[in-house]
Amino acid sequence: MENAGSARQYLTARDVGLVNCTTCGRVNPAGVPLCVRCGATLASRDTKSLQKVWAWWVAGVIAFVPANVYPMLKTATLGSESESTLLGGILELIHHGSFGIAAIVFFASIVIPASKFLAIAYLALGIGKQSRITTHRRHQIYEVVEFVGRWSMIDVFVVAILTALVQLGSAASIHPGIAAVSFALSVAFTMLSAQSFDARLIWDADKDHAI
Amino acid sequence: MTKQDRLKHAAPFADLRDLVACPVCDTLARLSSVPLGGQGRCKRCHHVLAMPRSNAMTRIVMLAVTGAILMVGAVSFPFLTIETHGLRQQASVLDTILAYSDGLMVPLSLAMAALIVVLPLMRLVAILYTVAPMALGHHPIRGATQAFRLAETLKPWAMAEVFIVGVAVALVKVGGLATLTIGPAFWAFAALVLITVVNDNLMSSLIIWKTLEARGSI
Numbered sequence: 001m002e003n004a005g006s007a008r009q010y011l012t013a014r015d016v017g018l019v020n021c022t023t024c025g026r027v028n029p030a031g032v033p034l035c036v037r038c039g040a041t042l043a044s045r046d047t048k049s050l051q052k053v054w055a056w057w058v059a060g061v062i063a064f065v066p067a068n069v070y071p072m073l074k075t076a077t078l079g080s081e082s083e084s085t086l087l088g089g090i091l092e093l094i095h096h097g098s099f100g101i102a103a104i105v106f107f108a109s110i111v112i113p114a115s116k117f118l119a120i121a122y123l124a125l126g127i128g129k130q131s132r133i134t135t136h137r138r139h140q141i142y143e144v145v146e147f148v149g150r151w152s153m154i155d156v157f158v159v160a161i162l163t164a165l166v167q168l169g170s171a172a173s174i175h176p177g178i179a180a181v182s183f184a185l186s187v188a189f190t191m192l193s194a195q196s197f198d199a200r201l202i203w204d205a206d207k208d209h210a211i
Numbered sequence: 212m213t214k215q216d217r218l219k220h221a222a223p224f225a226d227l228r229d230l231v232a233c234p235v236c237d238t239l240a241r242l243s244s245v246p247l248g249g250q251g252r253c254k255r256c257h258h259v260l261a262m263p264r265s266n267a268m269t270r271i272v273m274l275a276v277t278g279a280i281l282m283v284g285a286v287s288f289p290f291l292t293i294e295t296h297g298l299r300q301q302a303s304v305l306d307t308i309l310a311y312s313d314g315l316m317v318p319l320s321l322a323m324a325a326l327i328v329v330l331p332l333m334r335l336v337a338i339l340y341t342v343a344p345m346a347l348g349h350h351p352i353r354g355a356t357q358a359f360r361l362a363e364t365l366k367p368w369a370m371a372e373v374f375i376v377g378v379a380v381a382l383v384k385v386g387g388l389a390t391l392t393i394g395p396a397f398w399a400f401a402a403l404v405l406i407t408v409v410n411d412n413l414m415s416s417l418i419i420w421k422t423l424e425a426r427g428s429i
Binding site (some may be wrong): 004010011012013016018020021022023024025026027028029036037038039040075093095098101104105135136139146150151153154155156157158159160161162163164165166167168169171172178180181183188191195199200202203 | 226227230231232233234235236237238239242254255256260269291293295296298300302306307308309310311314315318319322323326327356359360363367368370373374376377378380381383384387388389415416417420421423424
């Protein structure tokens with residue numbers, strides 16, 4: 001009978017002295033270096049996980065600074081040249097009345113990267129500690145961060161498409177700015193940071209898990 | 212470690228084959244208890260472990276072949292054209308990749324080529340290499356495990372669908388200034404994205420891994 005209030009018990013691979021493979025799910029006996037099913041490197045818990053997470057995280061934050069400071073786009077129209085940064089491009093969209101698109105770009109290139117940094121830092125700092133936020137909630141944060149990361153690349157693609165398309169001689173031409181490179185790097189570093197995270201560490205602190 | 216070594220390690224634990232541990236939270240589960248057409252989720256963290264579908268392998272093969280053909284179309288046909296005041300500019304997918312090709316930004320061009328075309332295509336080919344022989348009833352070919360591991364690693368980095376949303380944003384930005392014509396490559400790309408999404412939903416990687424082992428690939 002299901003008893004709603006009481007803690008359920010779950011058996012993990014580690015509890016029974018086995019090592020799971022995060023690539024293929026195969027359960028391996030302890031002491032086997034490579035997964036017998038898929039050949040991936042095994043570790044009951046990736047003890048260096050947090051180091052890798054923080055290393056990529058710092059790289060991502062550093063790359064995010066020039067991405068916001070330097071111009072993303074250089075537009076030349078009839079002799080006059082203008083440069084716009086990430087935020088500048090969004091303000092321009094609002095100015096033209098494209099609120100929906102401005103919202104998409106604002107979310108993809110500013111809100112998502114910034115909140116990803118915060119979310120990863122929060123999860124990494126919370127490892128091994130009991131917190132007021134449940135394990136399930138923290139797991140949800142992790143899943144969202146993993147899912148959403150790649151979508152930040154939108155702005156880099158937009159700049160590329162605009163550059164390829166708007167080459168109309170002296171009438172109008174668009175060229176990419178150096179911020180596109182640092183932005184792309186920042187997105188890639190943050191993705192690597194999230195991927196380095198060993199999600200099993202989040203669950204190890206779970207109170208439900210009693211054996 | 213050689214193949215023999217791995218076989219030797221695996222032998223006493225053959226009964227572990229039906230057991231999986233959730234890659235996210237390490238909780239043990241059995242894959243065989245999930246009915247066809249159902250969805251097997253981890254009891255503890257609700258991560259989707261398995262979604263067995265009938266004829267999944269045949270369907271995966273057909274979708275992957277279609278995807279690869281569409282990618283060829285997406286790269287070779289005209290993509291977008293703008294026209295304003297008698298001036299005309301056509302851009303292919305290749306042109307958008309080459310947008311970053313001057314000076315310091317060349318590496319970004321290479322990255323774009325990888326994210327939009329090379330990695331999605333490589334992933335489709337790797338999936339075909341793994342699944343096609345099994346769909347035809349054969350044993351997996353040599354290197355099938357490596358190929359499928361590659362496909363799994365590439366998944367977050369194959370960004371065709373992100374690119375398509377980027378195109379939509381760019382079209383709105385340019386739309387007010389010039390007349391836009393959408394070429395066949397755009398539709399090929401959009402169809403490719405749709406097919407990739409359907410394929411990813413059909414493909415239950417833990418089941419494919421298990422099948423690979425069961426059919427004698429180590």
